[in-house]
Amino acid sequence: MGKRLNTALFCLLIVVVCLALGACAVFNQPRFGKRPKGDRLEIITQSPNYKDGEFQYPIPTPQFSQDVSLFSVIWDGFYTFVRWGSVHIFEIGEAFHGFDLALLDCGQYDPRWSYIHMTPEEAAQAARDLGARALIPAHVGRFTIANHPWDEPFKRLTEASQDKSYQLLTPKIGEPVMQGDTFSQFYSWWTDIR
Numbered sequence: 001m002g003k004r005l006n007t008a009l010f011c012l013l014i015v016v017v018c019l020a021l022g023a024c025a026v027f028n029q030p031r032f033g034k035r036p037k038g039d040r041l042e043i044i045t046q047s048p049n050y051k052d053g054e055f056q057y058p059i060p061t062p063q064f065s066q067d068v069s070l071f072s073v074i075w076d077g078f079y080t081f082v083r084w085g086s087v088h089i090f091e092i093g094e095a096f097h098g099f100d101l102a103l104l105d106c107g108q109y110d111p112r113w114s115y116i117h118m119t120p121e122e123a124a125q126a127a128r129d130l131g132a133r134a135l136i137p138a139h140v141g142r143f144t145i146a147n148h149p150w151d152e153p154f155k156r157l158t159e160a161s162q163d164k165s166y167q168l169l170t171p172k173i174g175e176p177v178m179q180g181d182t183f184s185q186f187y188s189w190w191t192d193i194r
Helices: 002-027 038-045 070-082 088-095 120-130 152-160
Strands: 099-105 132-138
Touching (some): 088 120, 120 132, 132 152
């Protein structure tokens, strides 16, 4: 029995070491933060956010410390970047000089969920505050968990987006959106479904 246990533990150790080496190899690639070189470094140094030899984010990122829990950092980040009613949405738009495309939650809303879900009108305001050129509604159209008809978010967002500075894009689920100088045009497809 002892020999079988030792063999099993040895095999487990080999698997763990192989997984660790594989993870190191994967996470050492550029997309996971490997130090940039050559063309990639040149692109980064051209950024207006590259100052004093390092990339500096225009919006402070929460940092871990001994007196801050992981939960509070996650919640702070969530609240800072998602909650529509805070000034942070406007600050994000200002810091990044607007966005080409914003995908914003607006399909599952209820007064009880106001801290985690936006209404269509709130999403329209957030797109405006972000300085978005185009808005795609997210979390909408597939099914409903809220107490409203499935197509109500499309109707309300279309109404709230009238005469706004952004273009409202409402592709069917799975329909591609082509980005270029102008975005694709979509029709009110939800009115055809009964």
